[in-house]
Amino acid sequence: MDHPTVRRRSSSALHTAEPWPITPFNRLFAPIYLLAVLALLYRHVTNLLLLLPATSSPSSFATTFALLIADLVLAFMWATTQVFRMNPIRRREMVENLNDVVGGEESELLPGLDVFICTADPHKEPPMGVVNTALSVLAYDYPRDRLAVYVSDDGGSALTLFAFVEAAKFARRWLPFCERNGVVERNPVAYFELANGAHPVSGEVEEIKNMYESMKHKVEHVVETGKVDDQYIDGPKEQEAFGKWTHHHFTKQNHPTFIQVLKHCTNNDKDVDGHALPNLIYVSREKSTNSPHHFKAGALNVLLRVSAAMTNQPIVLTLDCDMYSNDPGTARRAMCYFCDPNLGPESSAYLQFPQKYRGINKNDIYAGEYQRLFQIQAMGFDGLRGPNHVGTGCFFRRRAFFGPPSSPVEPELVELGPDHVVESESIGSDSVLELAHKVAGCNYENQTDWGSKIGYRYGSLVEDYYTGYRLHCEGWKSVFCCPKRAAFMGDAPISLVDMLNQQKRWDIGLLEVAFSKFSTLTYGVKSSAGFLMGFGYCQFAFWPSWSIPLIVYSFLPQLALLNQVHVFPKATEAWFWLYPFLFLGAYVQDMLDFTIVGGTFQRWWSDQRIWLLRGLTCHLFGSIEYFLKFLGIAAAFNVTSKVIDEEQSKRYDQGIFEFGVHSPMFVPPTVAALISLLALVQGLAVLAVRGGGLADAPLLQLLVAGFGVVNGWPIYEAVALRSDNGRMPVKTVVVSVALAWACYVAASFVFK
Numbered sequence: 001m002d003h004p005t006v007r008r009r010s011s012s013a014l015h016t017a018e019p020w021p022i023t024p025f026n027r028l029f030a031p032i033y034l035l036a037v038l039a040l041l042y043r044h045v046t047n048l049l050l051l052l053p054a055t056s057s058p059s060s061f062a063t064t065f066a067l068l069i070a071d072l073v074l075a076f077m078w079a080t081t082q083v084f085r086m087n088p089i090r091r092r093e094m095v096e097n098l099n100d101v102v103g104g105e106e107s108e109l110l111p112g113l114d115v116f117i118c119t120a121d122p123h124k125e126p127p128m129g130v131v132n133t134a135l136s137v138l139a140y141d142y143p144r145d146r147l148a149v150y151v152s153d154d155g156g157s158a159l160t161l162f163a164f165v166e167a168a169k170f171a172r173r174w175l176p177f178c179e180r181n182g183v184v185e186r187n188p189v190a191y192f193e194l195a196n197g198a199h200p201v202s203g204e205v206e207e208i209k210n211m212y213e214s215m216k217h218k219v220e221h222v223v224e225t226g227k228v229d230d231q232y233i234d235g236p237k238e239q240e241a242f243g244k245w246t247h248h249h250f251t252k253q254n255h256p257t258f259i260q261v262l263k264h265c266t267n268n269d270k271d272v273d274g275h276a277l278p279n280l281i282y283v284s285r286e287k288s289t290n291s292p293h294h295f296k297a298g299a300l301n302v303l304l305r306v307s308a309a310m311t312n313q314p315i316v317l318t319l320d321c322d323m324y325s326n327d328p329g330t331a332r333r334a335m336c337y338f339c340d341p342n343l344g345p346e347s348s349a350y351l352q353f354p355q356k357y358r359g360i361n362k363n364d365i366y367a368g369e370y371q372r373l374f375q376i377q378a379m380g381f382d383g384l385r386g387p388n389h390v391g392t393g394c395f396f397r398r399r400a401f402f403g404p405p406s407s408p409v410e411p412e413l414v415e416l417g418p419d420h421v422v423e424s425e426s427i428g429s430d431s432v433l434e435l436a437h438k439v440a441g442c443n444y445e446n447q448t449d450w451g452s453k454i455g456y457r458y459g460s461l462v463e464d465y466y467t468g469y470r471l472h473c474e475g476w477k478s479v480f481c482c483p484k485r486a487a488f489m490g491d492a493p494i495s496l497v498d499m500l501n502q503q504k505r506w507d508i509g510l511l512e513v514a515f516s517k518f519s520t521l522t523y524g525v526k527s528s529a530g531f532l533m534g535f536g537y538c539q540f541a542f543w544p545s546w547s548i549p550l551i552v553y554s555f556l557p558q559l560a561l562l563n564q565v566h567v568f569p570k571a572t573e574a575w576f577w578l579y580p581f582l583f584l585g586a587y588v589q590d591m592l593d594f595t596i597v598g599g600t601f602q603r604w605w606s607d608q609r610i611w612l613l614r615g616l617t618c619h620l621f622g623s624i625e626y627f628l629k630f631l632g633i634a635a636a637f638n639v640t641s642k643v644i645d646e647e648q649s650k651r652y653d654q655g656i657f658e659f660g661v662h663s664p665m666f667v668p669p670t671v672a673a674l675i676s677l678l679a680l681v682q683g684l685a686v687l688a689v690r691g692g693g694l695a696d697a698p699l700l701q702l703l704v705a706g707f708g709v710v711n712g713w714p715i716y717e718a719v720a721l722r723s724d725n726g727r728m729p730v731k732t733v734v735v736s737v738a739l740a741w742a743c744y745v746a747a748s749f750v751f752k
């Protein structure tokens, strides 16, 4: 087992790493807690053995068995969590020292950067949002001749292309404007929001804002009407481009490759001040209903190849269409690692920034911040071999996509290799365009290593997690970079069902990894990533398994309580104390983790509530769907909507849960909430009538039911106390009441 070492200060002055102050406490607490876990499991096993004789009732055997399984899963998840607590670190970059290492601002030593932005559907991902993301990175503080932005449009939509044609024109003004005025918000919308409030609006700001508004108006009009009007088409070049959509039978699922060089740095594409602009290239890969396209992983692999043909820069930044740059200095910050002469290339295959979101409500009711995933666990992994990849806001060494650090895998065409040098003048040349079209074809990958040994890896709906994991298994390391000012900002779903569907997709993807031949449990722990990393990766791969203990604890103690059956030790028994210790130990430690990285108590509370909710919703449904998929019923990548509904958004800002339309996923938590309430009320009533004090009462069961009720509060409100459009739909309520009743009746037979 490789033991993590505490690195206090890296050898170079470009960055430092500090250990986490509470680590000694966490390391001490782990063995103590482990003893308690073992004691609990011991108790279950001995109880089970006592129940084996044929005379005992099958229901108590089943109850003990269910509790054993639930606690085994909890124990496994707890153990994987310890990986993240062993050696978390926090890094800091000294960007001001970068010039000393690589030379001045426009230094030849700064490596080139290819940025990839993915979009898939102009109706779920408004083109203006994609454009703003692109503008925010085009305007990076980085040598423009070493910056190229590639947009992958899996929607194959003229509407998105139109938005980019307009954006390319706007960029000629926007880039010099930002530079001249030292603008930090280089996403125009973010900038105008700030400019409106803060400073008196100058004439120049007014002017650029009008330009922006007119672009926005045109683009939104085009999106609304669904076609690019002739009045908007400017010149024969555009005519030809948009003509493609009418001439070929162009549909989202079936169309030829379409690549458009919108800005070409070394060509005559200059900004209004006469300076060259970065390259901007629109790519819509070939699609055919007859060949798999591997969703986002496929799109990114196409971009890896198309960009190899055109610019082939050594560093690649991947962004989702909604993740805009919030800090123009980020590219240079990233170079503090990539340009560090003391850090071998294998130590920084990729540099992951956390996902941060704007517009999250005060208490983050849907736990959309993912503090644990994007922050706590990332820092935990960072002290081992580096954070997992989360899909967006990540700088890669292009080389990392081409095999292990010590044994590169050559692509089928030399031109696609990470070391191949391309002439920047030739981007738009016939030969380059021909190659780019060829490698974007939908059958190009047949009989190649793409998706298996090269590029983003196929086989999981969470291509990000899977690819980062495979790179670690190959022996690469990664770096977590978490500056004070968020480097990127994106949109989090503000409707409950969107959020649950998003996570259901993740659940399916994670199970695809868990049960593949590269499973974290069998392959990961033995790979070059090392045991600790492999085991830590299990926490994600088996994420859906939280649903097992959460379902058991949401129903079993409550249903038993309704039948006056005790399933936990009484307050007079010594075993009783194990439960509060295990519960509080885990909860308090979790709360500490959460608040130390800057979360508030209320946000932590929401986070644990959503954790409970996930167990009864997406984890459950995701697992079912995964097994259906296993049987041959395909699961697709359903893109999360980034469109915002006014009324919904208002409720979200007030911290009110959004149910609104019936979803089967709302049923189990509603049933659980009803049963907990019933159990608590009945349990307290029995206690009051019988008297006799707490010593003999099913105290733990009452506490579990009470905990369910406290956490179920938003559900009771949505069922009974609200009248707005986001309340629980009548259909869901009726189905849930019927099911709760059925559970009650069934339990009274079982516990007889």
Ligand SMILES: O=c1ccn([C@@H]2O[C@H](COP(=O)(O)OP(=O)(O)O[C@H]3O[C@H](CO)[C@@H](O)[C@H](O)[C@H]3O)[C@@H](O)[C@H]2O)c(=O)[nH]1
Residues within 6 Å of the ligand: 118, 119, 120, 121, 125, 152, 154, 294, 295, 296, 299, 319, 320, 321, 322, 390, 391, 392, 461, 462, 463, 464, 502, 505, 506, 509, 637, 638, 639, 640, 641
């Ligand atoms: O066939 C597809 C499907 C999706 N996308 C793009 O993939 C990105 C992520 O899709 P989204 O619907 O926003 O998914 P999220 O669940 O919000 O994204 C998280 O989870 C994904 C894996 O499921 C990762 O790819 C993302 O980076 C990560 O932010 C978006 O830019 C899409 O345009 C494609 O390019 N092609």
Ligand SMILES: [Mn+2]
Residues within 6 Å of the ligand: 320, 322, 640
């Ligand atoms: Mn997203």
